[in-house]
Amino acid sequence: MVTDRADVAIVGAGPAGLAAAVELRRRGVGSVVVLDREESAGGIPRHACHSGFGLRDLRRVLPGPRYAAHRAELALAAGAELRLRTQVTGWNAQGALELTTPTGRHELAADAVVLATGCRERPRAARLIAGTRPQGVMNTGMLQQLVYLAHERVGQRAVVVGAEHVSYSALLTLHHGGARAVAMTTELRHQQSLAAFRVGAAARFGTRLRTRTAVTAIRGDRRVQAVELTALDSGRVHEVECDVLVLTADWVPDHELAVLAGAELDPGTRGPAVDAMGRTSRPALFAAGNVLHGAEPADVAALNGRHVAGGVLDHLAGSPWPLAPVRIMCAEPLAWIVPNRVPAGRYAPGRHRLRSREELHDVRVEVRQDGRCLHRQRLVRLVPGRSASIPAPWAAAVDPGGGEVVVLVTRARRWS
Amino acid sequence: MSGAFDVAIIGAGDVGSAIARELARYELRIALLDRGDVGAGTSKANTAILHTGFDAKPGTLEARLVARGHRLLSDYAAQVGIPIERTGALLVAWDDEQLEALPAIGERARENGYDRAALIALDDLYRREPHLGAGAVGALEVPDESIVCPWTPPLAWATQALLAGVAVLRGTRVVGLSRLADCWRLDTSGGPVLARWVVNAAGLYSDEVHRMAGCEGFTITPRRGELVVFDKLARPLVSHILLPVPTGITKGVLIAPTVFGNVLLGPTAEDIEDKEDRACTSEGLARLRAHGARLMPELLDHEVTATYAGLRAASEHADYQLQVDGGLAYACAGGIRSTGLSAAMAIAEWMRDALAGAGLALAERAGGLPMVRMPNIGEALPRPYARDELIAEDPAYGKVICFCERVTLGEIRDAARSAIPPRDLDGLRRRTRVLTGRCQGFFCGARVARELAREGGIDIGGLR
Numbered sequence: 001m002v003t004d005r006a007d008v009a010i011v012g013a014g015p016a017g018l019a020a021a022v023e024l025r026r027r028g029v030g031s032v033v034v035l036d037r038e039e040s041a042g043g044i045p046r047h048a049c050h051s052g053f054g055l056r057d058l059r060r061v062l063p064g065p066r067y068a069a070h071r072a073e074l075a076l077a078a079g080a081e082l083r084l085r086t087q088v089t090g091w092n093a094q095g096a097l098e099l100t101t102p103t104g105r106h107e108l109a110a111d112a113v114v115l116a117t118g119c120r121e122r123p124r125a126a127r128l129i130a131g132t133r134p135q136g137v138m139n140t141g142m143l144q145q146l147v148y149l150a151h152e153r154v155g156q157r158a159v160v161v162g163a164e165h166v167s168y169s170a171l172l173t174l175h176h177g178g179a180r181a182v183a184m185t186t187e188l189r190h191q192q193s194l195a196a197f198r199v200g201a202a203a204r205f206g207t208r209l210r211t212r213t214a215v216t217a218i219r220g221d222r223r224v225q226a227v228e229l230t231a232l233d234s235g236r237v238h239e240v241e242c243d244v245l246v247l248t249a250d251w252v253p254d255h256e257l258a259v260l261a262g263a264e265l266d267p268g269t270r271g272p273a274v275d276a277m278g279r280t281s282r283p284a285l286f287a288a289g290n291v292l293h294g295a296e297p298a299d300v301a302a303l304n305g306r307h308v309a310g311g312v313l314d315h316l317a318g319s320p321w322p323l324a325p326v327r328i329m330c331a332e333p334l335a336w337i338v339p340n341r342v343p344a345g346r347y348a349p350g351r352h353r354l355r356s357r358e359e360l361h362d363v364r365v366e367v368r369q370d371g372r373c374l375h376r377q378r379l380v381r382l383v384p385g386r387s388a389s390i391p392a393p394w395a396a397a398v399d400p401g402g403g404e405v406v407v408l409v410t411r412a413r414r415w416s
Numbered sequence: 417m418s419g420a421f422d423v424a425i426i427g428a429g430d431v432g433s434a435i436a437r438e439l440a441r442y443e444l445r446i447a448l449l450d451r452g453d454v455g456a457g458t459s460k461a462n463t464a465i466l467h468t469g470f471d472a473k474p475g476t477l478e479a480r481l482v483a484r485g486h487r488l489l490s491d492y493a494a495q496v497g498i499p500i501e502r503t504g505a506l507l508v509a510w511d512d513e514q515l516e517a518l519p520a521i522g523e524r525a526r527e528n529g530y531d532r533a534a535l536i537a538l539d540d541l542y543r544r545e546p547h548l549g550a551g552a553v554g555a556l557e558v559p560d561e562s563i564v565c566p567w568t569p570p571l572a573w574a575t576q577a578l579l580a581g582v583a584v585l586r587g588t589r590v591v592g593l594s595r596l597a598d599c600w601r602l603d604t605s606g607g608p609v610l611a612r613w614v615v616n617a618a619g620l621y622s623d624e625v626h627r628m629a630g631c632e633g634f635t636i637t638p639r640r641g642e643l644v645v646f647d648k649l650a651r652p653l654v655s656h657i658l659l660p661v662p663t664g665i666t667k668g669v670l671i672a673p674t675v676f677g678n679v680l681l682g683p684t685a686e687d688i689e690d691k692e693d694r695a696c697t698s699e700g701l702a703r704l705r706a707h708g709a710r711l712m713p714e715l716l717d718h719e720v721t722a723t724y725a726g727l728r729a730a731s732e733h734a735d736y737q738l739q740v741d742g743g744l745a746y747a748c749a750g751g752i753r754s755t756g757l758s759a760a761m762a763i764a765e766w767m768r769d770a771l772a773g774a775g776l777a778l779a780e781r782a783g784g785l786p787m788v789r790m791p792n793i794g795e796a797l798p799r800p801y802a803r804d805e806l807i808a809e810d811p812a813y814g815k816v817i818c819f820c821e822r823v824t825l826g827e828i829r830d831a832a833r834s835a836i837p838p839r840d841l842d843g844l845r846r847r848t849r850v851l852t853g854r855c856q857g858f859f860c861g862a863r864v865a866r867e868l869a870r871e872g873g874i875d876i877g878g879l880r
Contacts, residue, residue, distance in 0.1 A: 001804060037819050087816040089801065100822070102811040105804040123856030125645070125722045128705075130698045133724065135841070138857060145862035152862070216698060252719060259649050 002106050006033040006081075008312055009097055009110035011088050011257060014043020015298040016289020016305035017116030018071040019057065021080035023309035029316065032080040033108065035099065037087040041075070042068020043118055045298050047144040050172055056299035057306070065148075067298065090260050095284075112284050112312045115257055115272065116305060119290040121166075122250040124218070131218035131228070137245045140170045147177035155244035159227050160184045160207070161215050162248035163191035163198075164385045166295065170246045171201050179244055181205055185213040187232060188359060192385045218245060249385060251294030261285055268329070268336030269293040275325055275341040276350045276395070277311025278304075283321040286312055293338050296353070296387060307350065326369070326398055331408035333358040334365075335384070344400030351389045356382035360412040367394055369405045374398065382412075420599045421447045421583070423776070424611035426590050426625055429459035430760040431749050432617030433573035438764035439771075440580035441785055442778040447609060448574060448582055449602070451589035453843045454836055455570030458619045459756065460846060461694070461726030463643070463683060464674055465657060466490065466500065466562040467758040470525035470533050476735045477766075479528050482755045485762035489569065490562065492761060496576075496787075498568045499675040499794020505561035505657035506541065509554045510710075514661035518556045521661070525558070533558045547653040547714050561657050565675045565794055567846035569757060572790045575835045579786040584836060585609070590618075593628040600745065613776060615747045615767065620691045620729045622737070622750030629746045634737045636751065638691050638727040641683025642700035644708070647854050650679045650718035658711065669707045671715065675794040676821070676849060678721060681708045687730075694725045721854050728754045738766060742774030791827060793849050800824050817867060818860045820853025825867060832872035844868050 007029050010017045013036035024032045040046060045053055048064030055061055062070065076082060086101045096109035121139040136155060138146075146152040154177040160170050163186035171181045184191075184207050191198050191209055201207040210229065217228035219239070226239045253271035264281040266273040271292040278286040288308035289301035296304075315321070322343030330337050335355040354365070360382045367375040375394035382388055398405055423439055425432045428450035436448040450456070466489055469482030493500040509515040518535060525533040534557050541555040542548060578584045585606060592603035593614065602609040618625040623636040651673060660668025672680045684700045701723060708715050731737055731751030736759075740747040747770065749763055756763075772778050792799055800806050800813040801822040807814035812826030831838055831847040838844040841851065841864070850864050851857050857864070868874055 037816060085815060087801070087819060087822065089822065100801045100807070100814055100816055100824075102807070102814040104807045104814060105802065120855050120858045122719075123854075123858065125856065126720045126854075128698075128701050128720060128723065130696045130701060132695045138861060139855075141855075141858035142861035146865075150862045150866055217695070219695075221692070256649065 003096060004106060004108045006031045006108060006110045007316065008032045008112045008114065009108050010034045010114040010116055011097070012036060012043065012116035012118055012289070012291070013041035013072065013082060013084070014116060014118050014289065015045065015057075015071055015302035016118070017114065018075040019302035019305035020114050020116060020288055020309045020312070021075045022078045023306045024312060025078035025080050027309065027313055029313070033110070034075060034080055034082050035086045035088055035097070035108070036082070036084050039084060041072035041082055041084060044141070047148045048169060049144070049148045049176070050169055053298050057302040058299070071302065088257060090257075112286060112315050114278070114308060114312060115285065115287040115291050116289045117254040117257060117291045119251045119253045119294045121248060122252055124247055126252070127247065127250065129215055129218060132220055134218065134220035134222055134224045136220070136224035136243050137218060137247070140166055140173070140246060140248045143170055143177070143246050144173050147173050153178040155179045157182050157242045158244035158246055159215070159240055159242045160246045160248060162186060162250065163188070163193060163209060164249045165193045167248040168193055168197040168201060170248050171205060171207060174244070174246065175205060181207045182242065183208050183210055183240055185210045185215060185229060187212065187214050188384060190359060192383050215245070249295070251290070253291045253294060255291060258285070258287060258291070266336065266340045268340065269338060273327070273340050274338070275322065275343045276339045276392070277314060278308030279311055279322065279343070284315065293336055293353070326400060326402065326405055328405040328407060331406055333360070334407055334409060337407050342395050342398045342405065350392060352392050353387040354382075354390055354407065355384065355387055357384055358414065359383055360409065360414060362413045363409055364411040365390065365407060366410050367405060367407050369398055370403045374405070420610035420612060421445045422611065423447070423613045423615060424449060424600065424602055424609055425615045425617055426602070427617035427619055427622070428454045428570065428574055428584065428586070429457050429617065429619050430455065430570050430756045431619070431752055431763055432615070433570040433577065434760035434764040435615055435617055435749065435767050436577035436582050437573040437785070438768050440577040440582050441780060443781055446577070446582040447585055447611060448577060449585045449588045449590060449604065449609070451587070451605070453586055453839060454574040454584070455567060455846065456842070458727055458729055459570050460567060461724050462566050462754065462757060463670065463672060463680060464564055464566040465672060466564040467755055468530050468558060468560045469528055469755070469758070470530045470558050471521060471662070472528055472755075473734060474524060474527040477738060478736050478755060478759065481736070481759040481762040481766060483529055484765070485759035486560070488761035489564070489758065493564065496572045497790045497792055498572055499565040499792060499796060500562050501675055501794070501796050502560065502562045503656050503673060504557060504559040505659050506536070506545065507556040507558065507659045507661050508541065508548065508552050509661050510552055512553065513663055515554045517661055517663055518554060522556055532560060544655060545658065547712055548658070549710050549713050551710070563657065563673055563675050564757070566757065568790050568793065569760070571836060571847065572788060575790070576785055576788045578835050579788065580781070586839070590625065593625070595630070595744070613745045613747065613771065615749065617749045619752075620727055622729060622748065623731070626748055626750060629744065631746070631748070634731040634733055634751050636691070636729050636731055637687050638693070639730045639753070640686045640688050640693065640725050640727055642696050642704065642723065642725045643680055643682030644701065644704050644720055645674070645722040645724070646679040646681065646715055647719040647721050648677045650715055651677050653712060653714055654679050669704060671708070671711055675796065676852070677795040679715060681715065683726065691727065694727060696723045696725050719854060721856070722852065736763070738763065738770070740767070740770040740774045747771060791830060791848070800827055817863055818850040818853065820855050821849040823848045823850045828864070828867050829871045832868065837872055838868070839874065841865060841868065
């Protein structure tokens with residue numbers, strides 16, 4: 001077996017991985033290899049055929065596929081090496097990546113590895129939806145690939161589960177694929193995207209938004225025929241006929257390689273726990289982008305990739321790997337915070353992203369350690385599936401020998 | 417009778433396929449009929465355990481045939497490449513009543529001719545299964561219980577039968593049976609089929625076929641079992657098959673590793689009316705999670721990869737309904753509840769002997785059965801994606817298509833060109849593992865469908 005070497009190996013050629021590669025090359029790293037199992041680089045935006053990509057990282061707005069292609073071009077132009085059709089299957093005993101490629105099994109050793117493996121939507125089984133197992137039940141990822149990459153028609157009548165940005169993307173994709181979304185459901189009281197999207201969906205596709213509604217069963221033998229919807233407040237159950245069910249959002253990090261590396265996961269995000277420089281608990285292993293926490297928009301992932309490149313450079317320059325960083329935990333109803341580790345010593349505080357499980361208005365958030373308040377902040381609102389950003393000069397005040405840092409809501413109005 | 421088969425076997429599940437393979441050793445013209453694909457009915461959804469039969473009711477046919485079938489399938493699996501791992505089982509007692517029941521279960525195992533079941537100490541139990549929930553009070557070890565691939569065995573048997581000349585008629589539903597002067601006429605969705613003998617291995621529908629043949633004696637009431645499959649990252653939590661202690665009051669559920677590297681939790685047991693009702697229920701899934709929370713709390717922290725429900729073909733009788741009627745030229749292998757996979761090869765031997773006894777002339781074919789080698793879809797041995805020498809020969813084994821399960825283009829192509837190729841995505845799933853992983857098609861669903869269409873010539877419109 002051939003063992004290659006690189007200064008930095010990046011797993012995943014999506015927005016975060018490609019942006020990290022550009023930054024590493026720009027700042028003088030000799031060999032940067034980006035690995036991706038797909039046939040083309042770009043990650044999820046490759047098949048998200050709507051506009052809105054690139055605003056925060058490239059200062060322009062592009063459709064997903066063009067954004068993906070552009071990001072890949074930037075990485076190549078910067079001198080990064082892209083290896084496609086390359087699946088990382090694990091780690092060897094020396095910590096090198098094990099790869100399967102059409103040219104055989106290879107190993108790649110690197111001074112630093114950046115995991116940028118992204119996330120996926122929870123499928124039907126992971127959501128424990130009862131009923132039969134017919135065809136026609138899919139996530140947005142598969143829907144987009146069927147419609148935009150395979151140019152398939154997907155059915156006639158769809159029900160979309162979820163009411164986030166990605167759910168509206170699914171509506172457009174369904175329309176493009178010849179299906180009409182008759183209903184969109186969320187268990188929350190409100191949709192989580194822009195009001196204009198909702199109004200547009202109702203006007204353009206006649207899609208009815210059903211809030212406080214769960215899909216409780218799937219019916220159909222070979223092909224899905226209907227879904228059973230349950231109104232959570234009244235308990236009322238009814239069926240909606242459909243031949244496509246799209247399960248959107250409910251993202252989960254693709255963290256397999258982090259787990260196999262023995263990196264600690266954060267219980268809130270279920271992604272690898274990291275400090276502000278993207279350092280995991282395993283020396284020389286970094287993580288960036290949506291593997292950290294489930295989906296943020298592509299440009300946010302790219303910015304994080306670029307940011308983590310700074311941590312990688314620091315490591316390559318010989319900076320010691322922090323041992324036993326302080327954990328930052330979230331108290332209910334907060335879901336997660338990233339970064340979620342604060343190392344001792346020199347620390348470049350950035351911003352933390354924070355999510356809630358509930359819709360909250362007029363929120364007071366506090367950051368505490370051992371009963372000591374490090375930071376207090378008001379947030380206009382918190383919406384599940386969308387991050388709030390909190391600045392972290394407080395991180396410098398964390399006692400490296402102290403207990404866990406806890407982020408909690410001290411006061412909020414529930415949105416009803 | 418020219419044009420007639422000597423034997424028509426109805427049902428290409430575990431039992432029917434194993435019988436077809438057994439009879440294919442002889443100079444017989446055989447048809448194996450199934451309304452769908454090989455192993456696509458009850459056989460596809462079980463707990464994937466190869467039982468020793470230690471806990472069967474002594475003296476029954478089931479006890480004898482499971483014990484024999486365990487030996488036969490263990491050897492056969494090694495021969496043809498059916499994924500199997502001898503993990504052993506631990507019957508875990510959670511209260512005094514269950515603890516007191518263990519010695520009697522060990523005694524019953526000895527009555528069944530199995531003498532390797534032994535009580536183990538509590539600290540030994542937790543040493544072997546450190547992630548077991550708190551509160552276990554004792555355990556009985558059954559070292560020969562194994563986990564096995566549920567999908568490969570019937571395909572291996574049917575493939576071997578087909579290569580030996582058996583006509584494998586898939587997509588052929590039997591709707592009527594009539595006795596002519598010297599043979600049976602099977603009315604099927606694919607036209608009439610004539611055969612001197614009919615062997616009923618129709619699983620859930622074995623009672624209906626039995627009545628079509630003019631016989632009475634048993635009724636199948638499907639017993640639904642729901643199961644939850646956990647992510648591969650949970651696999652290190654479990655070393656053995658963890659069985660409940662049957663006490664008559666609660667059935668309990670088991671936790672078992674799978675040969676694919678996942679962890680199973682289940683099954684529930686619920687008698688239902690509809691033989692097609694393979695739906696999971698909210699109640700069933702909630703009950704399983706409640707069991708799991710006690711048996712192995714850490715398991716529930718892991719993602720769920722799949723949920724499914726299987727239907728056991730249970731009859732009102734405690735034992736298998738095996739019978740051969742020489743006068744009628746009819747044989748039945750029905751009422752095989754949940755041990756069909758374990759016992760199948762022994763049932764096939766039984767059937768062979770009974771048919772011979774009832775007048776079916778068995779003359780061995782020259783050369784015996786053709787050998788087959790099934791694709792390895794288990795984790796115990798290296799799979800194609802991990803085999804450098806194989807990729808060097810054929811780069812298609814280095815093109816991973818289904819990322820979660822690491823199924824390569826080469827394997828999809830091989831399945832499409834195999835003796836019994838898949839006819840839809842579900843068939844491809846059972847032959848290669850595609851789409852059975854944690855993303856359930858998020859990343860690769862469209863691509864897999866496209867490759868099957870390309871390699872298998874199957875209309876993509878029917879695949880989604």
